[in-house]
Amino acid sequence: MSSARYVALASAFVIAAFYTAWAQQGPSASRSVEPAPRLADGTPNLGRVPGEKGVWNVPYIQNMGMRIPGPDGKTAAERGTASENGGRGGAKAEPDVPFLPWARGIYDYNSRNNSKYDPEGYCLPPGGPRLMATPYPMEIIQQPEHKRIFMVFEGATHIWREIYMDGRPHPQGDELNPTYLGHSVGHWDHDTLVVDVVGFNENTWLDYYGHPHTDLLHVIEKFTRPTKTTLRYEALIDDPGAYSKPWTVAWNIPWSAGGELTEYICQENNRYLLKLTDDFGEPVLGGR
């Protein structure tokens, strides 16, 4: 980093720190902790207030192994004790992830080749918690009168998911068709939206770093909005096909006031896939 850039960055931090200190003491203190809005029936509103714009700015979470809350409720990333911009340490660097042996091997393989075969690079959608870790804006649209909630994602592949809030169970047996996003049913536990998801196919990774999963994956998501500008996301990853016990990941998703969704069609001109070769140098697409 050049010294000019360093000075600029340092100045930005000083200004930000000053602003934070001022905001905590000054007259805008009440504004900085504006409570989450509610719908007419008192349910937390996880989306926009009528008359205002805004989207959730989904962060780029590359490695869920750093997002496991400790006894203090904070993750290594939130404590600042680990960085995704460092090297790739593979499974041995993540003692809190309960890999089964094959999952450990696949994860190390994905680490060694820098996630060369990431399905998102093929313009396939993220599934499970990675929906909340792929950095494009997202909106949550509640329709209590229809007993359903939509989550609309600009990114990944311009996709949406529907969460059934009408009390229905998951389909059983062959009625449960494995899909990228799975089958989501939700309910409110006080102010927490709890979403239970099953029925995933095996075409996605849990994250960019390449934590694998199987079609036995069962995810329990918890969404809370502690303030107007923060969505807390937590996901229990229960996959006995890949992990010896369930593990939990969590992070915050900031609100971007004034933001709106735009279009993103990943498949348009995906040159990465056209020139991707396998470990033997052969094209991944097309005949040999």
Added chain:
Amino acid sequence: MRTKLLVAAAAITTLLSTAPVAAHHSFAAEFDASKPFKLTGVVTKVEWQNPHTIFSLDITDEQTKKVTNWSFEMGSPNGLMRNGWTRNTLKIGDVVTVEGSLARDGSPYGNAQAVVLASTGKRLFAASSRTDAQ
């Protein structure tokens, strides 16, 4: 003083909160962050497309005068527009300076992280998939 600081802080906050990176394929699989470049040339082509906008420059080697056509990958149009771009920001014939990371395979290809237009001096972030680029 307080107003100025607030304006600066607000500007920084806005920049950070409205400039998500594009994350499509693995940055590290294709590009080498330890091979930075800064190149100046003349725009020959602009493909304003998903998942990456790609533009090409004719770059003249100062010593040999040999001209090589390079291509550079940026983010997708949605990410670029949040960083102040439009489809007409780069035009054929414009002189621009690009900073970024070189392709691992040694081809005249790079991941652009910032672009400066010679005509205006304006520096625009390229919505790179490299996470620490901004």
